[in-house]
Amino acid sequence: MKIYLAIVRFxxxxxxxxxxxxxxxxxxxxxxxDKILHPQAFLRIAHNYRILPPALEPLFALTLPWVEFLxxxxxxxxxxxxxxxxxxxxxxxxxxxxxxxxxxxxIDINCGCFSTAQSVKVGMDLIYRDIxxxxxxxxxxxxxxxxxxxxxxxxxxxxx
Amino acid sequence: xxxxxxPRRPWKSIVIQALALVVLAGVMxxxxxxxxxxxxxxxxxxxxLLIDTVGVRGLDSLQIREAWEKHQGIFLDxxxxxxxxxxxIPGAKSLPIDDFDxxxxxxxxxKDSAYIIYCEGRGCEYSDLxxxxxxxxxxxxxxxxxxxxEEWIKGKHPVEK
Numbered sequence: 001m002k003i004y005l006a007i008v009r010f011x012x013x014x015x016x017x018x019x020x021x022x023x024x025x026x027x028x029x030x031x032x033x034d035k036i037l038h039p040q041a042f043l044r045i046a047h048n049y050r051i052l053p054p055a056l057e058p059l060f061a062l063t064l065p066w067v068e069f070l071x072x073x074x075x076x077x078x079x080x081x082x083x084x085x086x087x088x089x090x091x092x093x094x095x096x097x098x099x100x101x102x103x104x105x106x107i108d109i110n111c112g113c114f115s116t117a118q119s120v121k122v123g124m125d126l127i128y129r130d131i132x133x134x135x136x137x138x139x140x141x142x143x144x145x146x147x148x149x150x151x152x153x154x155x156x157x158x159x160x
Numbered sequence: 161x162x163x164x165x166x167p168r169r170p171w172k173s174i175v176i177q178a179l180a181l182v183v184l185a186g187v188m189x190x191x192x193x194x195x196x197x198x199x200x201x202x203x204x205x206x207x208x209l210l211i212d213t214v215g216v217r218g219l220d221s222l223q224i225r226e227a228w229e230k231h232q233g234i235f236l237d238x239x240x241x242x243x244x245x246x247x248x249i250p251g252a253k254s255l256p257i258d259d260f261d262x263x264x265x266x267x268x269x270x271k272d273s274a275y276i277i278y279c280e281g282r283g284c285e286y287s288d289l290x291x292x293x294x295x296x297x298x299x300x301x302x303x304x305x306x307x308x309x310e311e312w313i314k315g316k317h318p319v320e321k
Contacts, residue, residue, distance in 0.1 A: 039193065039200055040285050041306055058200045062189035063182070070185050082169055083177030090178075 017145025020136035024088055025075030027133065028068045031114045035065035045112035049098050050105070067091070075140065078149020085141035092134045099126050198285060224276070224305050225317050233274035233303060238286035249278065249312055250320040257290045269294075274301035281310030 010016060035042040043061035046052065052060055067087060074084040099111070103123070111126055146152040193199045227233060228249065235252035237244045244254040255263055257279075269275070275294065279286035287304045294302055305311075313319070 036189075036192070039189075039196075040198070040288065043200060044288070044304070044306055055203045058202050059186075062193050062200060062202075063186045066185035066189040066192075067182055070181055070188075074181070080177050080181065082174045083181055086174055086178045087181060 011139055012143040014145045014147050017140060017143055018147040021075050021078065021081065021085075021140050021145055021149075024085070024133070024137055024140055025072045025077075028072030028088065028091075029076070030072075032065045032068035032072060034114065035061075035112070036069065039065075042112060049102055051098060051101065064091075078146065078151050079154075081144045081146075081149060081151050082141060085137060085144060088137045089134065089141055092130050092137055095130050096127065096134070099130070224307070224312070225315065227276060228317075233276040233301070234269075235305075236275050236277045236290065237309075238277055238279040238290040239284075239309070243280075243309075245321065247313075247319045247321050248309070250318050252278075252320075255290060257286045257293065260290070260293060269299070271299050272301075274303070275299065276303045276305055278305040278308045278312070281308040284308060 039061055042065065043058055046057050046061045046064075047054070068091065071084045071087045071091070074080050075088065095113070113126065144151075190202075193202075228235065228251070235249045236255045237248050237252045238255060238257045240256050240258060241254055244252075244256070248254070253267065255267070255269075277287045277290050277294075279290075287306070287308065291302050291304050307314075
């Protein structure tokens, strides 16, 4: 019990929360770059998953990378932290649905997770990775760290 | 060290902010698309690019190499003729999308054959445009090699001039 409480206290500590926030934010900024630069290639990847109605795929391909970028940026600077963390969790859950879905339908495709290049195929390792990323994402959502966060500054200004 | 207070916003407020972020992202994405020299058409289905027969759905150059070695399809080069002459995938045929109307009638392309279409690389959409054009003419065994010539060269695969 004591060990469990110690682990919980550690994971919910503000400095640990800051590290998780920075990691989650950086990962998503990194993930967004190539997709913003190559929307045509990302559209092809989104189409390959065969999940969305085809008419909505272009809108999805144009919007998702920017959601990733903004979520990443806001997590790093600590602005709209909970909202960004909520979207962070939402996107990871979406990936955790899409990737197994592709595997079950035997669709052999490029993941499109960090790059539109033909380098990373959908597979179990991606599912494990996304589950690992989900843990800090959930911690940031439920125990957001206000250290080095613009949210804190805004709250202070609002108060004064 | 004193524990930092972490006041929680109401969930409703968090959800509204999240939706606003998504809308902002949409505006940025659509804005960039509008300013792009090659905007994606909205609310139109993506090109029917990748077909089962050849099984080269968005694969990397190693798997394209395998498709090439096993003669799983005829490679079509969608780039300009000059670029084709400078170097192309061995055995590929030139069908530049820029000169499609001139070149297509001169070469016989069977609809029963499978075709793997490529152009310069990931930023190039000529392969998609050529696939779309051929699909409109009734070709169904089509695949696109998105990495294109850049990726083929990067993989140090054979070239023909």
